[in-house]
Amino acid sequence: MGDEIAPEGANVVPFPDVGSEIEPDLDELRAALEGLRREIRARFQPAAVERGEIDWMELFEELRRRVSTLGMVERSGVVDEFGMDEVVMRRGQRLLDFLFDTYWRVDCHGLDRLEGSGPRLLVANRSGVLPYDGLMVAHAIERHHASGARPRFLVADWLITLPFVQPYLARLGGVRACRENADRLLQSGHWVLAFPEGEKGAAKVFRERYRVMRLGRGGVVRTALENRVPLVPVGVVGPEEAHPILFKWTTPARMVGLPFLPVTPTFPWLGPLGLLPLPTKWWICFGDPIPTDELGPEAAEDELLVSRLTEELRGRIESLLHTGLDLRPSVWS
Template identity: 45%
Template sequence: MNDVIPGTDAGKLAATDLAATNTDAGDAPGWQRTLSNLAAFLRRRLTGDYEIDDFGYDRDFAETLMLPPLRWLFEKWFRVQTVGIENVPLGGAALLVANHSGTIAVDAAMAAVAVHDEHPQRRPLRILGADFVFNTPVLGPLARKAGHTLACTADAERLLTAGELVAVFPEGFKGVGKPFSQRYKLQRFGRGGFVSAALRTGAPIVPVSIVGAEEIYPLIGDIKPLARALGLPYFPVTPTFPWLGPLGAIPLPSKWLIEFGEPIATDGYPEGAAEDPMVVFNLTDRVRETIQQTLYRLLLRRGHPFLG
């Protein structure tokens, strides 16, 4: 790490930085490597020897501590299959737009694992989240360390300009908190702010369709007074929660499919297209329709929600 040269931009993390940190013990058996890497990780934590970018993305922490448990959920619990990862650009900016469901935002985490693990460049996915996330103790700092940030124009454009892969879930709480009866029906797609950001930065839009998240916590009720008292957007009631207590927090093991659709170019539009509501609405509708149609197709392909 070149942190002894003054004036270098320490805020930018080169993709190769981490590879250089612990390449020792390369010929040792797997468990030995895991142990020595873990010891080195603890040492780096204790001495503060790691780098974060301007948004707080801590690659060392995210890849060592956060991705492994999510990867287990991804591979073993939800048996996620991905389609079309080649539609995610090898380098440079892109805006991934996905449907949102599942009572809590597990789908966002799974999309991040899909992009990181299946993409040949193992790119981090920078998710735009609700301010509620960054307001919450523990969750907020963890989301920052994982590279996510607030869903606002300034942050979206800054990340896209820096050539990052940015993901947005335009349905927001309307999507995650919708009742089970409305599963796989896309809600309103915000006000198209994400399309303006893509138009302004010329980043392609990749529609992402996620099937499987709807069944993990089937939402059959919402205790509104309790949600208000706790300051939550909704208080979920599922077939298992809160009846089974902490056990009810275990997601049902549905079968998941994630499809990355063909990129929609945004750089062919005339200057000022981001300020033209007609262009923005049309693009928003096009992205929304693509995802909705893909969802229906994927549902047919999946068959049984749990057996797949």
């Protein structure tokens, strides 16, 4: 029984003495081992091997998240209640930055007037058919304001129900312009950007540029009074030249459900290429907020007060537009 393990057994084959031959091979062996290690490192994630440990919980969480949104590269599995998609926003960020910094070279004036937090209603002049102005103002505030909150911009009915436009606008933060939506946004603490000129503003022909039209029927002022949030006038200089509308063509537009077809120097002559806005120089001017909280929500019933405030708001936006136009030496710079 003990024969096999007996060390002094004569029949045990002696271990060959190769000691003298190993010495010169050691470096070669080391080099081979190093090569093997490198190969292993290259095959697995280098970072994980470098750190020496893998965060299994994090890896599992990541996989779990991936599996629940399989096949969802360009969107997230959760949107906010008005349909804004974080992933689409993140992916669109670069394009928005390009438009903001390089294409329109947007500058802001009076950002210090936006101090403080809490919901507020921003009211701006509207121009152009597609809501570039809303996107750019929202982008400016998100970038430059301390709170980093992205205001939600309101979009006219006919635009947000247009096929192909609606899915993208909703994901980029556009909301249909109506009292219920504005109330809900303000009550949940969002900043809201409204363009009460509406269709009349979008349909401004070139020679009427920077003339602020009637601000609806005072709905913005009433909304601000009821929710007791300040009204902030905003003048956007630039977009009114980005799509210079020469005249409006109504008959063919009615056929596809649009209120009018804008005829610009490039559209519809150049086809879809004509939809590109011109690279004008933009200035966004923010005015002093008009406080509404001391008036109280019952002031919304006072028709004369509402129309007086609406007219004051219109005047302030117009003077902000003049400020912006004075700041700008020419349309292009």
